[in-house]
Amino acid sequence: MSVPPATAGSGLTYDVVDPPAWLSGLSVREARLLDGALTFHCLVRPGQRVRATVLRPVEPDFPALTDETTSSIEWPDGRATVGSVLACATGVPTRDDVVPTDVVVDLGAAQVGYHLRGGGTEVSRLGTVRHAVRARVPVAFDALRQRRTDHIENRRASRPIPCTPRPVGGGAGARRGTRPAVLFGLHWLELGGAESWAMETVAMAREAGLLPIVVTDRPSGHPDIDRPAFDGALVIPLTTPMAEEHESRLLAELFTRFDIRGVHVHHCTWLYQRLPWIRTQYPDTQMVDSLHVLEWRTGGFVDIAVRLSDVMDEHHVISPQLRDYLVDRHGLPKEKVTLATLADLTVESRHDTAPDEPVPHAVTTPATPDRPLTIAFVGRFTQQKRPYLFLRLADRLHARFGDRVRFVMQGDGELGDEVRIDRDRLGLGEFVELRDSTRSVADTLAEADVLVLSSDNEGVTLTSFEADAHNVLVLSSDVGSQASVVAEELLCPRPPLAFLRAAEERLARLAEDPALAARLASKQHTRMQAFAALPRARDWTRSLYERWAS
Numbered sequence: 396m397s398v399p400p401a402t403a404g405s406g407l408t409y410d411v412v413d414p415p416a417w418l419s420g421l422s423v424r425e426a427r428l429l430d431g432a433l434t435f436h437c438l439v440r441p442g443q444r445v446r447a448t449v450l451r452p453v454e455p456d457f458p459a460l461t462d463e464t465t466s467s468i469e470w471p472d473g474r475a476t477v478g479s480v481l482a483c484a485t486g487v488p489t490r491d492d493v494v495p496t497d498v499v500v501d502l503g504a505a506q507v508g509y510h511l512r513g514g515g516t517e518v519s520r521l522g523t524v525r526h527a528v529r530a531r532v533p534v535a536f537d538a539l540r541q542r543r544t545d546h547i548e549n550r551r552a553s554r555p556i557p558c559t560p561r562p563v564g565g566g567a568g569a570r571r572g573t574r575p576a577v578l579f580g581l582h583w584l585e586l587g588g589a590e591s592w593a594m595e596t597v598a599m600a601r602e603a604g605l606l607p608i609v610v611t612d613r614p615s616g617h618p619d620i621d622r623p624a625f626d627g628a629l630v631i632p633l634t635t636p637m638a639e640e641h642e643s644r645l646l647a648e649l650f651t652r653f654d655i656r657g658v659h660v661h662h663c664t665w666l667y668q669r670l671p672w673i674r675t676q677y678p679d680t681q682m683v684d685s686l687h688v689l690e691w692r693t694g695g696f697v698d699i700a701v702r703l704s705d706v707m708d709e710h711h712v713i714s715p716q717l718r719d720y721l722v723d724r725h726g727l728p729k730e731k732v733t734l735a736t737l738a739d740l741t742v743e744s745r746h747d748t749a750p751d752e753p754v755p756h757a758v759t760t761p762a763t764p765d766r767p768l769t770i771a772f773v774g775r776f777t778q779q780k781r782p783y784l785f786l787r788l789a790d791r792l793h794a795r796f797g798d799r800v801r802f803v804m805q806g807d808g809e810l811g812d813e814v815r816i817d818r819d820r821l822g823l824g825e826f827v828e829l830r831d832s833t834r835s836v837a838d839t840l841a842e843a844d845v846l847v848l849s850s851d852n853e854g855v856t857l858t859s860f861e862a863d864a865h866n867v868l869v870l871s872s873d874v875g876s877q878a879s880v881v882a883e884e885l886l887c888p889r890p891p892l893a894f895l896r897a898a899e900e901r902l903a904r905l906a907e908d909p910a911l912a913a914r915l916a917s918k919q920h921t922r923m924q925a926f927a928a929l930p931r932a933r934d935w936t937r938s939l940y941e942r943w944a945s
Contacts, residue, residue, distance in 0.1 A: 402430035458503030580663025714876035
């Protein structure tokens with residue numbers, strides 16, 4: 396029998412009728428996307444046979460797996476037909492003499508969501524204009540953007556966030572399954588700090604004896620769906636908008652088939668907004684979330700969490716800033732907000748080193764052409780990370796120090812093309828080395844003396860801890876809780892021009908004064924130690940899942 400490789404839904408939520416041979420030729424990514432799509436379409440149509448026509452795009456584009464377009468048997472140009480497959484939900488009598496319900500599933504390309512902007516709508520045309528302006532004058536664009544952010548932040552600070560009351564009554568005859576499970580809500584299945592943590596929690600749930608059920612709600616090719624963290628997990632990447640009746644049917648079928656002990660929301664607006672319904676229908680289900688960063692411009696997931704806090708049982712936050720925002724600014728009960736950090740997520744922590752033990756640092760002599768000061772940028776090429784500021788910082792320092800300084804940029808993302816064009820326009824092609832995400836971050840940090848974090852918004856960056864583990868100094872914009880882990884001498888203002896001035900002067904001092912580098916490395920490591928000594932997210936999550944599994 397030919398079945399999709401490395402999938403969980405086949406035989407669990409649906410059965411394939413006479414599996415076609417082409418299923419075994421799918422990549423793991425494609426097989427898991429199809430598995431999620433068939434799970435969705437069979438569960439929302441119990442008792443019906445579903446005939447899925449499966450497509451691949453000729454050019455990179457988003458998947459279409461569960462949205463309203465999948466009900467149309469007409470599809471856009473530039474799609475190749477992979478084949479057709481017939482399936483039906485398990486555990487439900489199905490009539491073979493009824494014509495199957497047809498759906499069309501587009502598996503999309505493996506690109507990350509940042510690479511796929513879509514097109515044709517008014518929003519995308521406005522976005523195109525923004526991209527063009529930023530590409531030509533990125534610092535001026537950013538300065539205006541930061542002024543608008545400050546205005547929005549001040550306005551939002553004076554407005555309370557309305558709360559959704561906790562439902563009073565229970566569900567009307569809601570049945571539960573028997574297999575213990577956890578329902579996860581994720582942004583997308585791509586590599587990033589929050590995503591890495593979410594993937595680890597999925598694996599931890601499986602280790603605790605719980606079936607991980609994962610839904611996502613953001614457009615993406617989901618390149619990381621093939622990672623081992625999702626082995627044995629029921630993954631349903633949602634594409635929207637969906638038919639309204641399908642949303643409740645999907646959740647009801649999942650709760651009916653499985654004993655969902657808890658819901659863990661990472662970054663998933665769709666699942667957040669359905670928590671009141673879940674609380675009403677299945678009131679004994681525990682609900683928690685993990686929060687990473689304040690989004691001052693939109694409120695983001697943190698403000699959604701505040702609005703829905705009465706419906707939820709606990710909020711996990713990764714930084715003191717977030718804890719204080721929820722408790723002090725919005726009055727959430729202290730016992731409902733748990734601080735548990737991700738300090739040890741990407742590296743083995745060094746907090747067992749004695750606080751007064753000197754920290755070795757690579758900068759032992761003033762920068763020279765034979766031993767240049769190596770300055771690195773590691774992260775997504777996105778508006779949030781502001782890679783264009785790093786390029787202008789490199790331009791200033793190169794003009795000042797020549798080949799006594801060296802620059803490495805590692806990452807990819809939405810601004811990848813702009814970064815390459817900007818580098819060449821500034822005449823830095825020979826002086827700024829670009830590396831993509833296929834290279835090891837550890838290799839880049841092993842070469843670096845200083846890591847520059849030019850972001851306009853963060854929680855606490857995981858690369859800060861990884862840099863410290865490699866004895867690399869961190870120079871950062873003063874955002875989020877970065878002040879908790881970065882030496883104050885290396886914190887720079889958030890506004891772009893002020894950031895560039897401060898960063899240039901502080902890096903210039905490091906190039907000339909190795910003793911300063913050693914002092915700052917020791918101070919940085921002490922702060923990292925103190926932060927790493929806080930409760931750890933791994934311990935909190937493991938204990939949570941063990942309770943749910945018992």
